[in-house]
Amino acid sequence: MALTMYGSATEKPSLARGAGQRVLLAVEDPEVAELLSTTLELAGYRIDTVGTGTEALARLGAHRFDLVVLDLTLPDLERLTRGQRGVIQRPPVLFLAACDALGRLLPELGLGEKDYVTKPFRIAEVLARAQVLLRGTNTGRRESGLGYGDLALDDSACQALRAGQALHLTPAEYRLLRYLLVNAHKVLSKEQIGRYVWGDFHGDNAIEQLVSRLRRKVDREGPALIHTRRGFGYWLGRSAERE
Known part of the structure; x- marks a missing residue:
């Protein structure tokens, strides 16, 4: 496996510490385990490494x-899934997933407690996603109840609602x-x-198109909440409340 697909452990982890x-x-x-272990340790984390679901459950x-x-390709992964019922601790999970596994994975994601990066991944994206997940545990917040006015996120279903109506967002739009x-x-x-949505900067045009698609869905049936400066x-909010 070519490690250049995944970035380098010598990259400065400037996105997250x-x-x-x-x-x-x-x-x-x-x-891949060595690359991630080295990079995360350099970023200031303490790392334990295992190679099977059985070992992960025991640890x-x-x-x-x-x-x-x-990693969703982990051997005996189903053992870890079943065995978690007996584990009191429920730490957040960052999945490493192949693109063809996302259809199975996405319905299970409760963002804020679980997140994913697709393979081949970038080290910078792994660091960024880890930081977001850990920020939720460090502040003691459950972000599953995020909302603003009549706009709400149902993280258990990975769904956004406005005035009770589903917005049918793509994963990038949801993020x-x-x-x-x-x-x-x-x-x-x-x-x-x-950097938050994709783990790196995709260019102005990609961001503008993503924001435009999200704005059409969010602001279609109500006062505008997504604004351009x-x-x-x-930024998101009511204009009068920011002025």
């Missing part, structure tokens, strides 16, 4: 972890809306949005 949180890395491929039962990074809600009334730059970025 750990503070000694303990991470369980459950990855079968030893080269979760014996120790407390702040985050689990879980963007979540980011805007968490930062309501704060202007977010295109670079910030790109020309030359700076985008």
Whole structure:
């Protein structure tokens, strides 16, 4: 496996820094496990590494972890899924998933407690996703109840609602809306949005198209909530409340 597909452990982890949180890395491929372990340790995390679902279950039962990074190709993964019923601790999980596994994965995602990156992944994206998941546990917040006025997220179903009507968002649109809600009334730059949604900056045009699609769905049946601050970025809220 070519590690260049996944970035390099020598990349400076400028997007995210750990503070000694303990991470369980459950990855079968030893080269990918070594790359992730080295990078996360350099970023300030404490790492335990296992290569099977059985080992992961045993480690979760014996120790407390702040985050689990879980490869969906892990051997005997179903054992880990079944065995978690007996594990009191429920740390957030970052899945490493192939694109063809997303149809099975996405209905199970409760964002804020679980998230994913697609393979081949970028190290910067793994660091960014880990930081977001850990931020939720560090602040003691459950973000499953995010909302603004008549706009709400149902994370258990990965669904956005406005005035009780489903908006039918794509994963990228959902992630963007979540980011805007968490930062309501704060202007977010295109670079910030790109790095949050995709793990890197996709360029102005990609961000503009994504925001435009989301705005058409969110603001179709009610007063505009997503706004442009020309030359700076985008923000969510009611205009009168920000002025």
